[in-house]
Ligand SMILES: [Zn+2]
Ligand SMILES: [Zn+2]
Ligand SMILES: [Zn+2]
């Protein structure tokens with residue numbers, strides 16, 4: 111009877127977390143992805159770079175994914191995909207078209223033996239060894255808040271807003287073109303670079319007062335000889351779009367509080383004691399400090415007073431935030447869970463689709479009755 | 487060479503329905519069908535380092551995380567790093583001054599492209615060229631290992647529990663005195679004793695859950711006053727090259743072991759034969775098996791075309807080349823796209839039936855839960871599963887020009903490499919239709935075709951015409967095995983030509 115499987119560590123299983131902007135690739139039972147690459151492929155016909163998210167039709171997405179998965183296996187993983195399992199970490203909000211097309215490509219084009227699909231918010235908690243937390247994932251396209259209680263995502267309480275790297279890029283673009291007249295259509299890669307290397311999330315107190323000394327300007331080299339002035343004001347206000355309330359009075363901090371309002375009153379306390387921030391955007395300098403400030407100040411609002419919350423506690427991941435979900439996939443994929451819960455090729459050939467997240471119940475049920483809760 | 491890299495002027499329709507120029511196609515001799523990169527099965531053949539050209543067995547590559555132990559890339563610009571010698575003078579040490587100390591060579595890594603070097607980031611010089619450059623370790627490794635072990639164990643006991651449940655469901659008698667750890671633990675649970683783990687299942691202490699803190703990383707105040715030096719801050723690409731550390735400043739960048747490369751072999755999905763297999767030696771660009779379509783299918787090139795005018799017939803001259811050692815006869819036929827579309831539909835249906843048949847065949851041999859219940863050691867030994875063929879798709883090309891189908895066919899003699907250098911002996915007793923064949927030389931023929939761009943085309947529109955090229959293919963594999971005469975059969979390829987744009991009236 112195999113109790114410990116020393117062989118399982120030798121078996122190479124790819125773990126893939128395909129984000130809108132970046133894809134995290136690595137193998138199970140490793141603690142960091144081997145590569146973080148852009149989720150894009152070079153179109154062979156036009157020789158232009160195309161994002162996976164730019165697909166025009168299901169067939170188009172299929173062909174983009176065929177090229178993308180090819181690069182994953184033959185450029186990075188260096189193993190043949192055929193007859194091997196694969197672990198996919200995906201958001202609970204992943205569009206059906208995307209996950210079904212990915213499954214089709216993996217099963218029919220690359221003939222993987224099975225796919226283990228893991229919900230990103232849930233498995234991200236694996237590296238903390240906790241099973242109750244308010245998981246806040248701020249990525250490129252959107253910010254998604256998912257309360258997870260006893261290993262169970264509270265489906266009715268999730269919140270999502272298009273607040274992430276993309277919103278910051280757009281905001282930065284308009285700030286820069288205001289400050290540098292005649293500057294239009296800055297490519298997104300430049301915006302991203304300015305964001306990463308020059309900008310930060312400022313303190314809440316500085317956004318209110320008028321007479322503050324802005325941080326030093328940055329001369330950003332652009333198009334060879336030209337320079338682009340990134341003013342101190344631009345540097346510290348680029349991320350404000352995430353914290354400013356929109357027309358419906360929604361922003362990052364209200365999302366978290368609104369999610370709390372939708373959760374059973376008895377669970378709220380432990381959720382506020384376990385806020386877990388993941389996703390690349392949360393790695394920005396000052397992001398967490400500001401979010402905490404915003405949360406505490408929002409609590410004074412009438413609508414949130416009834417929550418009766420005094421404080422928030424934040425987790426620090428034993429990894430970089432942008433691959434926290436991937437790491438969860440690596441941990442789960444290293445266990446027997448892979449053999450127990452993966453969708454097999456036979457199942458797929460018979461059913462022609464993946465089981466929906468209804469099967470999440472299996473994941474959850476398993477967690478509850480096998481006593482992980484007790485163990486932790 | 488421009489036809490290899492340039493625009494796809496002449497494209498052939500692969501069996502899967504994709505259009506590709508002939509250098510990108512393969513010809514499976516066993517199925518006598520065209521194949522392309524999209525519809526064959528790709529496999530990793532051998533792994534090597536592109537810099538030191540060393541072959542690395544897959545087990546070793548796995549241990550080294552697909553990276554070369556001795557070659558490094560620049561963490562700043564990702565070019566290859568060079569090892570440079572830094573000769574230190576004789577060590578003048580008063581105590582052992584009697585012994586003439588030899589020149590001590592030390593080495594450091596340097597990038598010729600961006601001038602990054604290992605000394606900048608404080609990596610000490612090494613005593614040997616392949617020196618044991620320091621590796622960074624994941625500071626969280628210990629805790630993560632603990633967590634992973636616990637997860638593995640919990641899932642394993644879950645699996646055993648499930649298997650036990652299954653046994654019970656089958657109505658088999660389960661003896662509680664059974665000496666397996668699981669059942670004794672079941673008794674203990676039943677009678678309310680604390681569960682003592684099986685001796686083999688040595689339980690590591692379950693890791694403490696992480697504790698969240700009130701404090702978060704504060705924004706450093708220096709950020710508001712200190713000027714930014716962009717050269718010191720890493721770009722997102724540089725950070726992502728080292729996912730574990732993602733250093734924010736350049737002084738934290740460490741050299742990166744070079745990623746290994748692979749040679750791929752390609753396999754026909756229908757018959758499982760290789761259509762391409764490279765030689766093992768990383769320095770060799772040759773192949774053991776190379777069933778490129780270029781060696782089997784006549785090549786078509788455009789020689790000239792008269793100015794294209796909507797609704798006007800013009801002359802198109804094509805060059806056909808026979809790449810094989812066998813004479814072939816080529817006939818030009820109508821390109822029937824509807825027929826291809828029906829073929830695609832038929833394949834869809836037959837595929838469903840095939841899958842169902844395959845499943846019913848597989849069922850008795852495999853357990854209901856399949857690989858799930860097999861130990862992984864067996865899993866790795868499972869034989870290669872039959873391939874799933876890629877479903878053909880409809881040819882997606884807007885043909886907007888009619889081709890007058892010639893009444894006769896023409897012959898192409900076999901390729902003769904010697905004849906290439908010989909201008910005099912161009913004698914062949916082939917009776918050609920002068921309306922069709924304009925000129926011929928050795929294995930090539932220049933063919934006249936009448937094409938008519940459709941009347942409704944506007945000026946500037948690209949004209950695309952297509953025809954089915956039927957050629958006699960001589961298959962030699964059977965001859966070598968069974969000593970039979972070479973088999974000849976007709977093979978059809980749909981060829982599409984981009985002739986250029988419609989011009990205005992004279
Ligand atoms: Zn093909
Ligand atoms: Zn090397
Ligand atoms: Zn460099």
Ligand SMILES: [Zn+2]
Pocket residue numbers: 514515516517518754755756757758759
């Ligand atoms: Zn074949």
